[in-house]
Amino acid sequence: xxxxxxxxxxxxxxxxxxxxxxxxxxxxxxxxxxxxxxxxxxxxxxxxxxxxxxxxxxxxxxxxxxxxxxxxxxxxxxxxxxxxxxxxxxxxxxxxxxxxxxxxxxxxxxxxxxxxxxxxxxxxxxxxxxxxxxxxxxxxxxxxxxxxxxxxxxxxxxxxxxxxxxxxxxxxxxxxxxxxxxxxxxxxxxxxxxxxxxxxxxxxxxxxxxxxxxxxxxxxxxxxxxxxxxxxxxxxxxxxxxxxxxxxxxxxxxxxxxxxxxxxxxxxxxxxxxxx
Numbered sequence: 686x687x688x689x690x691x692x693x694x695x696x697x698x699x700x701x702x703x704x705x706x707x708x709x710x711x712x713x714x715x716x717x718x719x720x721x722x723x724x725x726x727x728x729x730x731x732x733x734x735x736x737x738x739x740x741x742x743x744x745x746x747x748x749x750x751x752x753x754x755x756x757x758x759x760x761x762x763x764x765x766x767x768x769x770x771x772x773x774x775x776x777x778x779x780x781x782x783x784x785x786x787x788x789x790x791x792x793x794x795x796x797x798x799x800x801x802x803x804x805x806x807x808x809x810x811x812x813x814x815x816x817x818x819x820x821x822x823x824x825x826x827x828x829x830x831x832x833x834x835x836x837x838x839x840x841x842x843x844x845x846x847x848x849x850x851x852x853x854x855x856x857x858x859x860x861x862x863x864x865x866x867x868x869x870x871x872x873x874x875x876x877x878x879x880x881x882x883x884x885x886x887x888x889x890x891x892x893x894x895x896x897x898x899x900x901x902x903x904x905x906x907x908x909x910x911x912x913x914x915x916x917x918x919x920x921x922x923x924x925x926x927x928x929x930x931x932x933x934x935x936x937x938x939x940x941x942x943x944x945x946x947x948x949x950x951x952x953x954x955x956x957x958x959x960x961x
Contacts, residue, residue, distance in 0.1 A: 696775070765786075
């Protein structure tokens, strides 16, 4: 939390008491690792053990949860999958809220600050309703790749292998828009022209949403590829068939010429023997 400086334990305003939304998110992630914290933040009401001033116990209500999914409340917002949150208010910071929700397979955290309509209007909860609602309508959790899934085939040169399959080395699960603005860019060689070991890294698959990189998975070779003389010869024949045919034609002509000359020489030798 590099943008945070605390000078009191109350959260009341002080010019030297400050934080950032990113830092509050960092703190929230840490707190959520604690089971008791998760229980407290998601509990709507709690009655304490009896105390002197409250023989029946002190009733405590969640300031956030009382506004959510309660039609009888004056301010009520329906937030599907809302788990809980911690609100805050000062005149300087205005309405703030750190909250979490889970829906459509997504686990989301929202940190807002400086929400304002008037002193007694919980605009921080309304902000959460709008933003979580947007995420629920337009986003979903998608499995882009699963571990060991074959992603692509790369042509192989100078080897007896025709192609090399590459696979994802891990799962890639993302919360992304459920529209057409999601695309994948494969960063792999056009061809494999050198010895490649099994499970060797050969590239990456980058996932973009609205031109922003949102996820990457490493691609690895499914098998070993060896460069050989016969493989090189096969590649030459495959890639330059006309040239190879021309060379073979020339060699055939040369062989015919040599054969004819050898036959002539053989006949001359036979004539010499008969004269002798």
